[in-house]
Amino acid sequence: MDNKKIKGCVIKVMIFFTILLLIIGAIIFSFTLVINIINSGAYVTDRAPGAGLDMPMEGYCDLDPNTIIPLEFPNIYPPTNIAHHAYILVNDLLPGLWCYFNHQPYYDGDAPSDPPGFPDGGNPDYWDESLFGLFLDNDGTYNIFWCTIMVIEAWNNTPGVSLPTDLIYTPTMHAYFVNTGRFTTIQQALQNLSLVHPGDAAIIARDGSSRGLNGDHASIVWSVTPDAITTIDSNAGLKGFTYAISGGEARWGSLTIVGFGRR
């Protein structure tokens, strides 16, 4: 075999390896390009920016822990109304545990002050930084801005209104209103909607709940019309719900309003 043939053979081998390397390179290029697009957030989501009433996918939190998604409507009530204070609390809620809105930045150990216009002079810590984006299902020993805390803080920061601070569990809050003669049942309310006012505490029950009609969730009434009752909420996935009045009940999905605690 002469030198010319060897040279030709080597060139062929080189061309083969060059093509092989280029193919490998193209595969690596495509793979890393896809990974980078995914990581840079340039993928399509169906979340309407600023919707405020949207909820992330269960089991995965892609919301920014420090970005407020505000309510879609303005705070129309004066500071003498409980709903005014509830709005301030709910509007600022950040995503936290389970990606629900249960991190109130003014009720965080790092918060320098109370929310604007809140005179009670105390902002206890209802937040553990380590909870963001977790989906825990154990015994519930968490430190979060529960639905009931929002109700209690909204009430206690409104002039002339007070609510015991130990009504953390919805059935306890429900019982408190019943025992103090300040509870309007949904049946009474639907007979006469003027009994329900913005700022009232709404007691909510979930279909099939072990707590029955004692209530699973508490929120603040935002508005009342002949067709619907709208609430604003903490720690419920969404920041607000519009319960349609129909057939003697006020319903949103599997949630119904049991009644209202009034001032």
Added chain:
Amino acid sequence: MIDKIKNFILKNKLTLSIVVGVILLSIFSLNPASNLPETPLPPIPTPNVSPTPYVGTRTGQQAVQQSIADREVGLSVNKTLNQYPFITKLPLITQNYTAIFDFKKQVIRVRMQQGFTSQFIESDVKKRLSDIGVPESIQIEYLKFNDPTP
């Protein structure tokens, strides 16, 4: 023959190493991972981590119970959102009417303002509902300003 190849490689080792080097360099320079800024991956949920238990005097066992209840409510909310993804875009509130979803009757209820009829607003209602993803199979119920609530 092997000796001849060996001799050829030894004689041209500089040229061959340059060629291989250029190929490798071109592959790495094409790699977008080396050009794009590093984006941190979103936090991965770690389901079995137990955070510090809350020991405040205002909370205790009631807080534990409420956490469990709130979680259950959130999961049921999630189910409803999966079933009715348009629900977060309701109610529709315009100067002429408001539209809500009646969960019990499974219809969209449109309450017209005084002086409006369904013929006047029908096309607008249908367009808006379609825009927010309400399926055409869901019926629309029109109520006049002073009609009683169903």
